[in-house]
Amino acid sequence: MGGVADGHAEMGDVSDYELSHHVREALKSVLLGDTDEYDQIIGNMHHNVRLVPDEVAMLVTILRALAGAVSYIDVVHHRSLLSSICGMSFWNYGPDVMDALVELVVALASSSGKYVDLCLDMLVSNFIPPYNFLEILKQPRGLAKKDQVLTRVHSALKGIADLVPLAPSRLEQIVRERVPNVFSKEAQMVVYVENMLMLESGDMGELVGNAMLFELVNRLIDLDVEIGWDEILLDDPSKGIFEMELEDMARPVDETEIEMDEPQREYSGRKVLWGNVVAQKLDTLMVLTFDHLQSCFKNGRLVQVFEVLLQSFQSTVLNAYKSKFAQFVMFYACSLDPEDCGTLFVSRLVEIFKSTIYPQDWRMSAVAYLASYLSRAKFLSASYVTIVLESMVDWCSKYCENLSSGEINPKVHRVFYAGCQAIMYVLCFRMRSILAFPRLKSQLCNMPLERILKHALNPLEVCLPSIVEEFLSQAKAAGLFHVEGTFVFHDLLESELSRAFGGFERLDLFFPFDPYLLKKSDSFIRPNFIYWSMVRTTYDDEDDDDDEEGVSDDDEANDGVSNGRGPMSYEDDDDDDDFDMNLSKMSITPRNNTFMFGNQDNQRMRMPSRIRPSTSPESL
Structure with missing residues (x-):
């Protein structure tokens, strides 16, 4: 094992069986106080920057060997190994390493109930790319990378759900706990919501889809209420609601109110909608939500989704203090299907x-x-x-x-x-x-x-x-x-x-x-x-x-x-x-x-x- 772990013995010299045997022995040696081989394994797992082909091959081999030896991993004695596994980001590796990591995480989660939350949390943490990837997401190579990562993350989640019946309920809670707050970067919120919608519409939709829709509406409300009406305009209480609908848009903008591009300043009397970062985040998430509803309509499942949204609306949106935009999720769904969704909405009201x-x-x-x-x-x-x-x-x-x-x-x-x-x-x-x-x-x-x-x-x-x-x-x-x-x-x-x-x-x-x-x-x-x-x-x-x-x-x-x-x-x-x-x-x-x-x-x-x-x- 020492030659293999040192990294650069020829991989053909060691069979899969031999490598699995060496990994198991290294794990057992920790219980006896010998951590040399164990430390070498962890050291190889920490390599994630500009890996050469031999390093990639070594990492893939170690991950697969660990997947075959998960029954030997002890929650107390192998904490550093578990921490290393959970700290691995799919975004830092190529397809081969990602595939081996999926195999290991699914095997670990299904080996013992002790590791289910750990593995699910690790996968959900990969919903959001590392900070240095956020700008790359705007480029074609970034989008390709995102697709590679998220496809494997959701495959792993589905694999765990198939093997561990209680996993979906645990996943719901972990997703809720990890939702970015209103002050997070827009790109982080967008990718996270995309993952929530992938769960809703994917293979696990029947298990966790309802919870994802409820949580999405909650996030929209959280952003919505952060935008105060007093930031948008000041009302003249002497005027009625009809004579106020257009007047504000003709109000000239005070150039000291907000810094913005000249074309925007020409027509925006509502500084918050163009200058408020929270409003911009909400706007982007509303686009994602509307696109998702449109996809549901095309796939013939809008009514099913709308029934969940209606429950969420009644429990969350109906009495949200000064909600301004989140409720338009209901309006848009009704516009797609007035006969079914619209009738359900009116009947409930x-x-x-x-x-x-x-x-x-x-x-x-x-x-x-x-x-x-x-x-x-x-x-x-x-x-x-x-x-x-x-x-x-x-x-x-x-x-x-x-x-x-x-x-x-x-x-x-x-x-x-x-x-x-x-x-x-x-x-x-x-x-x-x-x-x-x-x-x-x-x-x-x-x-x-x-x-x-x-x-x-x-x-x-x-x-x-x-x-x-x-x-x-x-x-x-x-x-x-x-x-x-x-x-x-x-x-x-x-x-x-x-x-x-x-x-x-x-x-x-x-x-x-x-x-x-x-x-x-x-x-x-x-x-x-x-x-x-x-x-x-x-x-x-x-x-x-x-x-x-x-x-x-x-x-x-x-x-x-x-x-x-x-x-x-x-x-x-x-x-x-x-x-x-x-x-x-x-x-x-x-x-x-x-x-x-x-x-x-x-x-x-x-x-x-x-x-x-x-x-x-x-x-x-």
């Missing part, structure tokens, strides 16, 4: 909103998500939106009917007010499209909205004034709530009574699908998203001659086709290179106007002008 088994904050958050989704999802038909609205109105109506008389305390009825506000918010976006179809118009007019709004609970005096004002303006223009030609809420609209009462008990619910502000991942969201500037309101009288003709019930069946060409749909600006210009306007101006389209240049001044930062139900 409606169920949470209506059920008293959930805390009030959960129910208020759920109906805010529901309203924001129905309002912003371009792929939803007017008929579907009307069905969900009818369900929301029905709940609010029954709530009023079952209310016992007594003093009205708005705080006690927060869920009811949240529901009313959600209904009005959706109608601000969708009223004109619903009224364009005779059957849907009849459905809307037959809903007991007026009875709810005139109830003693006075929702118009409690909900956000900007939503109340916009809703009443559109309702008045549409001819709703008229008695003998007089608008029944005329005095409220003209006197701005809700603005005064709104200041007394504001219902500052968030609308979580506000315009998306991450640059790289925006391309996934933008084609499926409705900006307020795209909405034709009922008081916008442009093209009224066309609208007066109405839409037939036959047309209604195609009012929300996913290709963006139905009467209910919104057409995109096809020039994706205009992203920066679109951001500066926070809108996409459609070329061909249909029922809800208007010429942006001719939009009324009451249209939104700046996004309002989402606020949590905790503000109540």
Whole structure:
């Protein structure tokens, strides 16, 4: 063994059996106090820089010999050997050494339960390359190396899982513990998340896939909450949510705020999204997540993945304080499959909103998500939106009917007010499209909205004034709530009574699908998203001659086709290179106007002008 371990005897002089025998003897000698041969083995394992062919051959041979002698490795007496094995990085070696290392790690893990966590931890540590490899990953040779490493790491994980039944549950915990924190390098986070997604979609997906999705959402939330709204913009509390959606993007940038390239400074009023490192990391991870969902959709497994995401959403995202972007994972999945994923999402939100088994904050958050989704999802038909609205109105109506008389305390009825506000918010976006179809118009007019709004609970005096004002303006223009030609809420609209009462008990619910502000991942969201500037309101009288003709019930069946060409749909600006210009306007101006389209240049001044930062139900 001495000649072999010294390194440079001819390998043909020693058979595999002889080498395994010598390794076993070296391991046993340690128990007797003789460590010479043992130390030579460890010394060879520490060579990892610019190995010559003979050194590579020696290392491969030693690793394979150790794989055949794992039953002789003792957790107490061979700590330095175990430490050497765990300290070996796949990234430092070529394919032959990596293959031998995989063989050794799998053999060691399966030899005793004592080594399972040790081996799994060693493999997971190889999810992230050494620091000096991070820049190389941007080059073709770096990508090739990454593929070589990760293929073998995941092969080893699968081999251990096949041999050790408890390994997958241990792997889940180790992956969670080793996730890079928000202050890690972006390249490290990206490669780690890629590995998590490889586990989710690979051979071990059935065993650990759910846990990987849950952990991914947790990481997105961790990054998301690090980005404070106060860093993005300062709000004028006197302005409503509609008139704030675009205004901020026109705000000139103070050159002292942030150092950035000149082209960026031209159109970025939101310094955090271009200058905040955490936002850039989140943006990159959102791209990875969206790509993964797209792959799942193509492979016919999106619904399976979405069911897990929905559980994660309910337990993590639903009440995350001021979450701004992580929730768009749900939005994008729904856009890929509105019929299945979208229906699951809406059903869960409606169920949470209506059920008293959930805390009030959960129910208020759920109906805010529901309203924001129905309002912003371009792929939803007017008929579907009307069905969900009818369900929301029905709940609010029954709530009023079952209310016992007594003093009205708005705080006690927060869920009811949240529901009313959600209904009005959706109608601000969708009223004109619903009224364009005779059957849907009849459905809307037959809903007991007026009875709810005139109830003693006075929702118009409690909900956000900007939503109340916009809703009443559109309702008045549409001819709703008229008695003998007089608008029944005329005095409220003209006197701005809700603005005064709104200041007394504001219902500052968030609308979580506000315009998306991450640059790289925006391309996934933008084609499926409705900006307020795209909405034709009922008081916008442009093209009224066309609208007066109405839409037939036959047309209604195609009012929300996913290709963006139905009467209910919104057409995109096809020039994706205009992203920066679109951001500066926070809108996409459609070329061909249909029922809800208007010429942006001719939009009324009451249209939104700046996004309002989402606020949590905790503000109540």
